[in-house]
Amino acid sequence: MLDRQRYIFDVQGYLVLPGVLDLQQVARLRALLETRATDPRFGGHFPPRDDGSVEALDFVGWDAELAALLDNDRVTAVLGELLGTGYRLDHYYGMRQPRGTGLLALHGGGHGMDETFYACKGGQIRTGLTVVSWALSDTPAAGGGFACVPGSHKANFSLPEFADAFFAGEIVALPEAPDLVREVPVKAGDVLVFTEALAHAATTWQGEDARWALLFKYCPGWASWARHRPPSSATLTELTERQRLLFEAPYVESPRDATTLGVS
Numbered sequence: 001m002l003d004r005q006r007y008i009f010d011v012q013g014y015l016v017l018p019g020v021l022d023l024q025q026v027a028r029l030r031a032l033l034e035t036r037a038t039d040p041r042f043g044g045h046f047p048p049r050d051d052g053s054v055e056a057l058d059f060v061g062w063d064a065e066l067a068a069l070l071d072n073d074r075v076t077a078v079l080g081e082l083l084g085t086g087y088r089l090d091h092y093y094g095m096r097q098p099r100g101t102g103l104l105a106l107h108g109g110g111h112g113m114d115e116t117f118y119a120c121k122g123g124q125i126r127t128g129l130t131v132v133s134w135a136l137s138d139t140p141a142a143g144g145g146f147a148c149v150p151g152s153h154k155a156n157f158s159l160p161e162f163a164d165a166f167f168a169g170e171i172v173a174l175p176e177a178p179d180l181v182r183e184v185p186v187k188a189g190d191v192l193v194f195t196e197a198l199a200h201a202a203t204t205w206q207g208e209d210a211r212w213a214l215l216f217k218y219c220p221g222w223a224s225w226a227r228h229r230p231p232s233s234a235t236l237t238e239l240t241e242r243q244r245l246l247f248e249a250p251y252v253e254s255p256r257d258a259t260t261l262g263v264s
């Protein structure tokens with residue numbers, strides 16, 4: 001992790017890694033996901049959400065380029081520093097959001113040392129549940145998608161009542177702080193890394209084409225946020241050794257050396 005990346009993540013609670021995928025890779029991944037999302041044989045992988053968007057589940061075994069998102073070197077360099085030796089993939093899913101969908105209430109922030117904790121001591125960051133969100137769509141500011149209260153991962157108080165109004169679809173311009181909530185622009189191919197300790201949300205997608213984002217959520221090796229559900233053996237056989245290790249159950253004793261995961 002570069003000094004400036006560590007600084008940005010610590011101050012904001014999120015960090016954008018630009019251009020981790022090139023546009024050809026983005027196009028291939030989008031095409032594969034779009035095709036499968038409309039193929040009834042894969043219907044079980046794409047449960048609908050109430051707002052007309054769909055989730056994508058259990059997809060990394062479909063294609064080596066999808067599986068490679070699990071342990072991309074630019075991302076693992078960041079995760080190794082945030083989560084420590086032997087970190088694990090807790091759960092993952094994708095989202096396909098047509099125009100007018102995707103609104104998600106502001107949540108998180110100000111929880112202190114719970115399961116989504118954020119801490120920094122002696123120059124060493126540690127985070128609980130940490131999200132790696134792969135953007136497969138250009139997302140301009142005010143175009144919908146991820147939004148947050150930068151710095152709120154260190155807040156000492158819970159979200160006040162304006163969070164309810166946000167749920168109704170507004171970004172509330174507080175008289176005291178009109179720009180408290182920031183919509184974070186990303187380009188297709190960028191990776192957004194954020195701590196779940198950050199107060200964050202999603203605003204309604206405005207783009208012509210559906211928004212695709214793939215979210216991989218990692219924990220320290222000893223922690224589990226979601227109920228542990230290992231992927232099917234069919235999925236596991238498609239993965240490399242180091243990708244398979246990410247799906248292990250949580251444990252404390254003798255965590256694997258980070259180099260096992262290829263973290264530099």
Ligand SMILES: O=C(O)CCC(=O)C(=O)O
Nearest residue numbers: 104145146200201202213
């Ligand atoms: O839409 C986004 O980028 C944020 C999604 C999110 O926070 C979540 O799924 O928990």
